[in-house]
Structures are given as C-alpha cells and as structure tokens.
Amino acid sequence: MPHHPQEPDRATSAEPAPEGAAHPPGEDSAQSGPPPRPQATNDQPGPEAVGPASAVDEHAAAVRELEDRWRRALADLDNLRKRHARELERERMVERSRTAAAFLPVLDNLELALSHADADSGAVVEGVRAVRDQAVGVLEQLGYPRHAETGVAFDPAHHEVVSVVDDPDIEPGTVVQVLRPGYGDGDRQLRPATVTVAKRE
Known part of the structure; x- marks a missing residue:
C-alpha cells in the first residue's frame, strides 16, 4: 500500500509572515474597526468645548461689566450734583456777604447824617446827598x-x-x-x- 507524505498542519506549523508582507484578505477582519477617536487634551480642547455656551458666557460677562460701569457713572454723577449744589450755595453766600459789606459805609454815613439832624439843614441835605451818591457808586461797581x-x-x-x-x-x-x-x-x-x-x- 503506497505511503503518501503527510502535509504539515497549516494551523500549527504555519510560519509567521515576514514583516511588511501583505496579509491575506479576511484574516484580520475580525480585529479591524473604525479608527480610534482622538481624545481631547488639556492643552487643545476638542470641538465640543467651543460652542454656544462659551459665547453666552462671554456676553454675560460683557453685560456685567457694562452694568458695573453704568452704576459707577450714576454714582459719580450724583456726587457731582451734590458737590455743585454745595459750591453754588457757598458762592451765593460769598456774593451776598460782599454786597452787604459794600453797603456798610453807606449805612455809616447815614448814621452820621442823622446824628447832625439838629444842625444846619443845609449841611444835613448835603450829607444825605453825599450818601446817595455813595450808594449810587456802590451799585455801579456791582454792575448796575x-x-x-x-x-x-x-x-x-x-x-x-x-x-x-x-x-x-x-x-x-x-x-x-x-x-x-x-x-x-x-x-x-x-x-x-x-x-x-x-x-x-
């Protein structure tokens, strides 16, 4: 009975393919799949990290900054209004005091004229006229x-x-x-x- 040489077992005796050799189709199909998805790192956020949410945060921060500036401007305006009112009242008091002081010599001369009422009537009239002229001069100095x-x-x-x-x-x-x-x-x-x-x- 003729003896046939026994073929080596392909499953056990197959030698590994040389590096770089092409694999037969179908052998690695079970292990193949979609390429791995790149993972986002801390240095480079993925596309999903930049979106409408970040834009809303930026707008909210801008609105808060504008509101803060608006409140500061209102406070500055209120302080300016109060300071102006105080300065205006102070200027009025200074002007009234200056005007009254300008008329004090007029009153002094009137007092002097009245103290000589028993003297010559002509002298009294001249004294009153001089006081009148003095008062007119004061008004002219004040712009009237x-x-x-x-x-x-x-x-x-x-x-x-x-x-x-x-x-x-x-x-x-x-x-x-x-x-x-x-x-x-x-x-x-x-x-x-x-x-x-x-x-x-």
Whole structure:
C-alpha cells in the first residue's frame, strides 16, 4: 500500500509572515474597526468645548461689566450734583456777604447824617446827598449803573412811561422828567426808569 507524505498542519506549523508582507484578505477582519477617536487634551480642547455656551458666557460677562460701569457713572454723577449744589450755595453766600459789606459805609454815613439832624439843614441835605451818591457808586461797581437822564429820546428798554405832557417846545418822544431812576442795562437791569415823555403828534 503506497505511503503518501503527510502535509504539515497549516494551523500549527504555519510560519509567521515576514514583516511588511501583505496579509491575506479576511484574516484580520475580525480585529479591524473604525479608527480610534482622538481624545481631547488639556492643552487643545476638542470641538465640543467651543460652542454656544462659551459665547453666552462671554456676553454675560460683557453685560456685567457694562452694568458695573453704568452704576459707577450714576454714582459719580450724583456726587457731582451734590458737590455743585454745595459750591453754588457757598458762592451765593460769598456774593451776598460782599454786597452787604459794600453797603456798610453807606449805612455809616447815614448814621452820621442823622446824628447832625439838629444842625444846619443845609449841611444835613448835603450829607444825605453825599450818601446817595455813595450808594449810587456802590451799585455801579456791582454792575448796575444809574439812569436818570432827561432830554434823551424815549427807549422802551430803559424807560417806563407813566405820563405824557403836551409841550410844543419839546420834540415828541423826549424824556421830560425822571420820577424814579433806573438801574442796570440789558439782562442786568434791576428796573427801568419811570419817566414823563413829551406827547407825540
């Protein structure tokens, strides 16, 4: 009976394929699969770490910063308003004090004139006139010059007519008499002069 040489067992005696040799199709199909997913590291966050949530956080931080600035601006404005009110009141007090001090010499001279009431009446009149001139000078220094001119043309910005006279020798519209002097000019006018004016034709 002929003897056939026995073939070596492929499962046990197969030698490993040389390195770099191609594997037959199907041998590693059980172990093959999708490539591993790259893992995110601390240095490079994955795509899912950057998204709408981070944008919302940025907007919320910006809103908080704006609100903080707004509150600080309101507080600064309130402090500025209070400081301005205090300074304005202080300036008013200083101005009132300066004005009152300017009139003190006038009062002193009036007191002096009254103390000589029993003396010559002419001297008393002269003293009172001097005090009047002094008071007029104080008002002029404060920016309120006196207006008591006659023979000038009527000016509604400086004159207030209380009566008219018919005088053919005077040009119509001319101030004939000043009943009460006026003080100041333009926006700084304390009062207009009260006058009598020649009648117009």
